[in-house]
Amino acid sequence: MRLFLKKLIDKTAIDCRTIGSFFGVNGKKLQRQYKKHLSSFNTWAPPEHAHEWIIYPENLGTHLSIDEVALSQDELFTIVTNKEAKGKKGYLVVIVAGTKADQVIEHICKIDYKKKVVS
Known part of the structure; x- marks a missing residue:
């Protein structure tokens, strides 16, 4: 389920809160989890x-x-x-x-x- 949600968030222009509502998940929590664990946000080293x-x-x-x-x-x-x-x-x-x-x-x-x- 985790990889499915990551791919869905990465590939669509739908925000995490809306995607969360489709699956009965708290959208704000999904957004936080995506940022902290699923995306590469924390490991990106900006120039x-x-x-x-x-x-x-x-x-x-x-x-x-x-x-x-x-x-x-x-x-x-x-x-x-x-x-x-x-x-x-x-x-x-x-x-x-x-x-x-x-x-x-x-x-x-x-x-x-x-x-x-x-x-």
């Missing part, structure tokens, strides 16, 4: 620059979207996503702290040219 930018070139696709997100009043981020992933695994392409175009372009240009060319 030093992760507070400024993160790039996942393997998620690049032909249809991208860009949006600004405010995590708090002082924290603005620009996020580039792959629309083909539809919010699932492989959705996130770039996150950049701030909303200035030159900063975003600078980090997008770090993606290898061969990965940017889509046939």
Whole structure:
């Protein structure tokens, strides 16, 4: 059951609370268990620059979207996503702290040219 729930949470855009309600499990508890035990959240070692930018070139696709997100009043981020992933695994392409175009372009240009060319 544990692996089934992990796969279901990883592969769908449905939140843990909703999935928990399908199976008669406390959704908040399922969310906590997923974060602490099932996902790789605790073992992920972020790169030093992760507070400024993160790039996942393997998620690049032909249809991208860009949006600004405010995590708090002082924290603005620009996020580039792959629309083909539809919010699932492989959705996130770039996150950049701030909303200035030159900063975003600078980090997008770090993606290898061969990965940017889509046939």
